[in-house]
Amino acid sequence: MLAGACAGTALAAQTDTAHVESITGETLRRAGGTRLSDVLPLVTAWPVSTVDGFTWQAAPPGGSPFTPARTLVLVDGRRVEADLFGRLDLDRLGIPLDRIARVEFIELPRLVAGRITTQGTVDIHTLEPEPGTSAYAWYASGTEIGDPGPFAFTPAGGENVDRLGYDVAAGAVHAAGSWFASAGFTSSERIPTDPAIAGRYRAALGPVPRLESTALSLDAGLRTTASRHRFSLRHARQDGVLWLTPLGTEVGIRERVTEVGFAGATPVGSERELFWDLDHTAGRISPRGMEARPRVEWETATTEGRVELVQRRGQLSTAGFRLRRLTARAPDPVSRPTISLVTAYAELTLGRERATAPVVAAALTGGDGETGLAAVASRTWTLAGRSTLETFIAYERAVAAEDTDIWAWTERGYRLFENAGAQFEIIGERRGSERISGDVRWSLRAGRRVRLVGRGFYRRDRRLAVERARLHFVPGGESFEGPVALVHGAGGDLVGGGVEFELSAVRTLIVKGSWWYGAPLRGDTLYREARAAMPHHGVWMTSEWVPVAGLELWLSGLWRSASRWAAFEPVEAETGGRYRSEVGEALVLDLAIAKRLWDGRLGIQAAVRNLLGADLRYHPAGATFAPTAVVRIEASLP
Amino acid sequence: MKALHTSSLAAVRYRSAPARWRRLVPALLCVLVAPAPTATAQQRPAPFETLDLSIELLADIQQARLQRHWSPGPALGLGLAFPFYLGNIELGVQLSRPSARQVSLPDFSSLFVYVGWSGTRKLGRRLQAQAGLRAGIVGLSFDVDTIPAFRQYEREPAVTARGGLRWTPRDTWFTEAAVAWHSVFTEPRIEQIFLSAGVGRRFRTPTWLRDFLD
Numbered sequence: 001m002l003a004g005a006c007a008g009t010a011l012a013a014q015t016d017t018a019h020v021e022s023i024t025g026e027t028l029r030r031a032g033g034t035r036l037s038d039v040l041p042l043v044t045a046w047p048v049s050t051v052d053g054f055t056w057q058a059a060p061p062g063g064s065p066f067t068p069a070r071t072l073v074l075v076d077g078r079r080v081e082a083d084l085f086g087r088l089d090l091d092r093l094g095i096p097l098d099r100i101a102r103v104e105f106i107e108l109p110r111l112v113a114g115r116i117t118t119q120g121t122v123d124i125h126t127l128e129p130e131p132g133t134s135a136y137a138w139y140a141s142g143t144e145i146g147d148p149g150p151f152a153f154t155p156a157g158g159e160n161v162d163r164l165g166y167d168v169a170a171g172a173v174h175a176a177g178s179w180f181a182s183a184g185f186t187s188s189e190r191i192p193t194d195p196a197i198a199g200r201y202r203a204a205l206g207p208v209p210r211l212e213s214t215a216l217s218l219d220a221g222l223r224t225t226a227s228r229h230r231f232s233l234r235h236a237r238q239d240g241v242l243w244l245t246p247l248g249t250e251v252g253i254r255e256r257v258t259e260v261g262f263a264g265a266t267p268v269g270s271e272r273e274l275f276w277d278l279d280h281t282a283g284r285i286s287p288r289g290m291e292a293r294p295r296v297e298w299e300t301a302t303t304e305g306r307v308e309l310v311q312r313r314g315q316l317s318t319a320g321f322r323l324r325r326l327t328a329r330a331p332d333p334v335s336r337p338t339i340s341l342v343t344a345y346a347e348l349t350l351g352r353e354r355a356t357a358p359v360v361a362a363a364l365t366g367g368d369g370e371t372g373l374a375a376v377a378s379r380t381w382t383l384a385g386r387s388t389l390e391t392f393i394a395y396e397r398a399v400a401a402e403d404t405d406i407w408a409w410t411e412r413g414y415r416l417f418e419n420a421g422a423q424f425e426i427i428g429e430r431r432g433s434e435r436i437s438g439d440v441r442w443s444l445r446a447g448r449r450v451r452l453v454g455r456g457f458y459r460r461d462r463r464l465a466v467e468r469a470r471l472h473f474v475p476g477g478e479s480f481e482g483p484v485a486l487v488h489g490a491g492g493d494l495v496g497g498g499v500e501f502e503l504s505a506v507r508t509l510i511v512k513g514s515w516w517y518g519a520p521l522r523g524d525t526l527y528r529e530a531r532a533a534m535p536h537h538g539v540w541m542t543s544e545w546v547p548v549a550g551l552e553l554w555l556s557g558l559w560r561s562a563s564r565w566a567a568f569e570p571v572e573a574e575t576g577g578r579y580r581s582e583v584g585e586a587l588v589l590d591l592a593i594a595k596r597l598w599d600g601r602l603g604i605q606a607a608v609r610n611l612l613g614a615d616l617r618y619h620p621a622g623a624t625f626a627p628t629a630v631v632r633i634e635a636s637l638p
Numbered sequence: 639m640k641a642l643h644t645s646s647l648a649a650v651r652y653r654s655a656p657a658r659w660r661r662l663v664p665a666l667l668c669v670l671v672a673p674a675p676t677a678t679a680q681q682r683p684a685p686f687e688t689l690d691l692s693i694e695l696l697a698d699i700q701q702a703r704l705q706r707h708w709s710p711g712p713a714l715g716l717g718l719a720f721p722f723y724l725g726n727i728e729l730g731v732q733l734s735r736p737s738a739r740q741v742s743l744p745d746f747s748s749l750f751v752y753v754g755w756s757g758t759r760k761l762g763r764r765l766q767a768q769a770g771l772r773a774g775i776v777g778l779s780f781d782v783d784t785i786p787a788f789r790q791y792e793r794e795p796a797v798t799a800r801g802g803l804r805w806t807p808r809d810t811w812f813t814e815a816a817v818a819w820h821s822v823f824t825e826p827r828i829e830q831i832f833l834s835a836g837v838g839r840r841f842r843t844p845t846w847l848r849d850f851l852d
Contacts (some may be wrong), residue, residue, distance in 0.1 A: 143793050149778055149824030150736075152789075153743050154707055158825060548723055550852070598850045606753065606773070608795075629775065629795040629824070 008611040020108075021045070025127070026101035030544060030554045032592040032607030032630055034140045034167040035188065036097060036124075037090040042539040043105045044514040045498055046120065047560065050634045051243050052197060052250075053623030054190045054211060057088045059519030060107035061496050061534070062437065062457045063120040070398070072112070074127055076230055077263045079113055081090065081281040081302050084403025085244070090122070090256050091133040092283075094215030094236030096169050098136050101127045108439050109376040109394035111347045113277075114306050114322040115372035118394055118437045123256035126232075128221060129175040129182065134619040137170040138634030142607075144194075164630065165189035165210075172216075178224065184217040194537055194623040199478030204241055204250045205289040218489040229264035239288055242296060245469050245567065246422040249479035252289025253296050258282045268309065275308040275320075294420035298402075299329040313551035317354075318347040318361070326404070339401045339567035341367035356380050365399050372399035372432055394439075398432040407465065407486045428488030436460040449504045456497035457518075463631065466490040466526040469567035473574040480571060480621065492523015494531065513541040529566040535585075537561040554607075559587045568620040579620055586614045588625075594632075605632040683721045686851045689843045690719040694814060694836025696732065704828045707743055708736035715834065719756070720843065720851065727770065728754035744782040750796055750820075751775055761803075768816075769801040776822050796822040802834075810840050 021043055028039050040056040041048050048058045059071055073082035075093065082090055106112060106121040115121070136526040142164040148157045171184030190211040201209040215236040222229045235258045243249035263277035280303045287295040308320030324341045328334055341366040358379040365372035376394040383389055400408075408430065410417055417424050437461025441455040465488050471480040496518030503511045517538045520528050538560040545553045568581040592607035607630040610616055616625040698710040717730030732750040740852070756770025776796045783790070802816025814836045823830035843851075 143775065143795060145795055145823035146825040147792055147794055148820065148826075149792055149794055149828060150708065150743075150746055151824060151826060152705070153780070153782075156703075156826065447810070570664070602850075628793070629773075631775070 020104045020106045020123075022102050022104045024095065024102045025069065027544060027554075027606075028100065028103070030552050030566045030592060030594060031542075031555065031556065032590065032609065032632070033097065034102070034630070034632065035091050036093065036095050039100075039103050040090070041558075042542070042556070043543075044500065044512065045107075045516040045538065046105060047534050047538060049618040049622075051181060051619045051622040052190075052192060052211070052241065053194060053625065054192075055091060059121070059534075060105070060118075060120040061220060061498070061516050062107060062118055062439075062459050062494065066211065070117065072115055072117055072119070072121040074113050074121065074123045075232070075261070076112055076124070076219045076263055077275070077281045078263050078277040079115070079304050079306075080259060080261070080279060081257075081283065081300075082122075083384075083404065084255065084283070084285075085240070085409070086403075086407075087242075091213060092238060092255065092256070093124075093234055093259070094186070094217055094234040095124065095126070096171055096186050096215075096217055098138075098169060098171060099126045099182065099184060099217065099219065101125045108390075109392050109396075109437060110378070111318060111345060111363070111376070114308065114320055114343055114345050116345075116361060116363050116376050116394065117396065118435065118439075126219060126444055129173045129180050131175045131177060132638070133174045134637060135170075135172040136634065136636040137168075137342075138603075138632060139166065139168045139524075140605075140630060140632035141166040142628055142630035144626050144628040145613075165191045166627065179220070179222045181220045182218070185215070186215045186217075188212070192623070196617070196621070200249050200621075203290065203477040203479065204252045204293055209289075210239070211241070213237070217619055227266040230262070232259070232261045234259045237425070241289075242285075244413065244416075246417050246424040246475070246484040247294060248419055248422075248481045249472060249477060251420075253292050254286045254288040256284045271312045271314070272380040273310050273312075274309060276306065278305045279303070294416060296416060297331050298414075301327045315348050315350060316346060317349045317359075318345075320345055321430065324402075327412075328409065328412075328579055330409075330414050330416075332413065334409060336368070336401075336412050336504070339368055339545075341365055341399060341402060345602050356382055365402075367399065368401040370399045370401055370432060372402070373397050381441075385444065385470045386446070387442060390439075390441045390443075392437070392439040393443075394435075394437045396433075396435045396437075398434075400432045403430070403465075407467075407617065410486075423483045425483070425485045426488075427485055430465060430488055431463050433464050434462040451500075451502040453500040454497070456494070456498075458521075459600050460491075461493040461494070461523075461527070462491040463488070464490040467567075468526055468529075470569070471567050471571050473571045473579065480568075481568075483569070484567075487526055490524055490530075491605065492527030492531070493501070493521040494518060494523075495521045508547060509543070509545045511543045513539075515539050532564040532566070535560040535563050550600065552592075552594040552596075552605075554590070554592040557588070559585065561585050565620045571620070581620055583617055583620060584615060586616045587612060588614050588616055601636055601638075603632075603634045603636075605634075606630070646791050648779060659679070683759075685723050686720045686843055686848045688721060689841045689847070690717075690725050690726075690812075690838055691718045691841065692719070692812075692814065692838025694816075694834045696734075696832040696834040698734075698830045699834055700829060700831040702829050703826055704736070704830065707740065708738055708746075710736045710830065713748075713832065715836065717838075722755070724753055725757040725770070726768075728752070728756060728770065730772075744780045746780045747779055749777045749779075750798075751777070752796075752798065754798070754800075756800070758804075764806045766806075767801070768804060770799075772798040772800065794822050794824050796820065796828075811837070812840065813837050 037056045040058040046058040046060050048056050050056050062074040071088050102125050109118045112121050151157050167188040169186040218233045220231045238255045242253050243250050259281045261279040265275045268274050283300045285296050285298040293314040304324045306322035310318050321344045326339045345363035347361035349357050349359050360377045362375040374396040378392045381389045438458045444452045468487050469484040471482040474481050500514040500517035510567045516538050520531045540558050542556040562585045565581050571579045572581045589611040590609045594605035596603045609628045610625050613627050656689045664668030694715040696713040713734035715732040719726045719728045733749045737745045752772040752774030755771050756768050758766050758768045760766045775793050778792045780790050798818050798820045800818035804812050806812040816834045818832045820830045
């Protein structure tokens, strides 16, 4: 928060042993982020994509572009429901930006919250405030260049392009010695006027389309002599759209999500600690916008509870179990409205020196007549020259009942595609996907200010469900249609790697950089097509500098290679290249500068995104990003 | 509603964007930021120690696309400048009201709200050169009521590169003459070259304001 930011100019470097990438809330704000999902483009090695230009999806290079997105999202260690029909949307969580301490991105397989996955884990940690009462408020708005201005009235006039709308947030926190409570409110509006998407949005939402989001958030924490407990209640309403490939366009939806969560930790003896959490999320989607569009009506309720024992000594370092129950309701009853799953898991440390001992972890999931298994073995070697080498081997066999994408629900009887008249088919039978993975990571801490990392990975995927589409352009609504199939049983192998560095030559400046690579080694046509939709290379550099207290500068540069979307090949021919199946490579430079005033009580930030004016888009049918200016004004007390 | 398009406009050959200005301004900035042999460290005020308040009148001498359709008229600028950790930081507004050259086009008002940075170099005891960059948002308000309200107002990012001379005949009062290249990121761009003259006064920043800013 502001007060904390003004305490000095030192920046927090990544910890020495971290094999997670951590982005602090302060960095997110310095980079010009105004919503939680803005953290995704800041992750150095996670390719991102967006259709609307406002909501981001991401997966690690070794993760999955397949159906469904399997990225695991945690808030303070609790698993939360951040996806809708398999589409990751962090903003539906309704977490105020000012409440975020850090967001960790985990790609390497390890036991986290009772899950072992190489599909990416996003672990959001909220702030535990300092004693006292504080309040904050901020407002951000901006504009993208390229509107015709007065030339709209001349023969050369053109259409307006995207305007950003606004983001506004306010909240208050009170913390005493042993407890705290906070309340926050966020609201935002997005105006989709980009010519690449405007026609579809007008067809879905009416002549003046708006994407609106409002969220309320309450958090509380209690710390006794030895125990600590957290409570959170959030409610988010999003008036947005849903893009589903078989529909070939967006449909307007109003989504309401309410989440209540408890979590705690209590010591059991001197060497053990008991962790527990319970989370319930209720989501309801109702139609919005034009009457003639497909109507999405859908309700879900998810409850997940977990109990975990952690030992500081002994071979059994972690043991626990978790229960998950998911209920869905649609206008036409689905065949399996309730899915219950139980997972038992444990982690063994096979040696006395915990930092370097081999670690083995496994999680066994059962329910609805299926059994899933995930296991990982890892070891860390300390090498000469203060470097370490970590190796990981993992196996995952997912439970099909845990799939919550639109195709899984279609197979369970949800008739959205049938009712919309979409051309689709399902080929094969859903079975839990299977993955074998290997990772090697070498890291070197050269002095206190330089960190180097090199890594490589291998992923072997089998029994995947992959969407196969060949879309055709429908000029009337600027939309697409075509046969779309979900094909079960695809598979292939992926290899990749990368290098990273972090340099903090002075305490007020951190420079980070990375290069990553991931490409299929072998696989069937569908696997290769799905992988081609993710860039194979990327280079990412960020610089965060606080030269004097109260003045903050952020500079980031990203280059990512082109991606190819086979589904849009017919569209490219039909539209004469207006929509292209290849999303071109792009070099993107972002800049932000913030000045704090009145001992940090007020702040103003100006940010420019895509400063170089690269031809930037992330999806063949998605929005384009011209250079954009964003201004943010914030206030905090005391 | 008036017809929005006029087809009988004579073809006009435009000069390309003033590339020489784009090259000249970075060069000027480099010269100004470089250590000046005549400037001593103790002469430079501390950050936010002083406040320069100025008013200037600007005339657009560019002949380009905007000027073909609108007479830009004079512009009025109001600015504040403070010494910063390096160079000076500027805040200000610039107001103009272009009038249409054809009846089919609306007049409009333009308000440029900016933040800038500039470097200075002493050329003598009372004369100094300055150059800098300003960036901000231009708000445009069109005098037309036959289109939806949200189309009557528009805002676009804009930048200005500016170089000038300041003469300080007395300790607190100064006059300025400057030339500035101003570009608004519409499509196509609005490009203007302003000649300006103005007066201003230097104040010691009140303590409360200095505490607020620093």
